[in-house]
Amino acid sequence: MSKNATIAAVNDYVIADTPEAVLDTASAGPAMYMDAMSCNLIRMRAIVQLLMSEFNEPDGDRLNDEQIAAALWAVDGQIETMGKLLDLTCAADR
Secondary structure, eight states, X not given: OOTTOOEEEXXXXXXXXXXXXXXXXXXXXXXXXXXXXXXXXXXXXXXXXXXXXXGTOTTSOOOOHHHHHHHHHHHHHXXXXXXXXXXXXXXXXX
């Protein structure tokens, strides 16, 4: 969990400001996992849209290879996080 991520308990609900924060708490429940997955999907969609915009203006400024690789690495990390969140959701349903 990043040092800036926070987890707070409000009215018996766990509030996390990032999907990563949910992975570090056992008290989060299925509803929290769904919220974290939604946040994760928004992040992945934003990165994919950024990469897709590279093909809209062939004569415009382009990201360099390192920037594209970093964006793809971020998506890979988001996919891994999504897998963990799905595992937690399935385990909570049992």
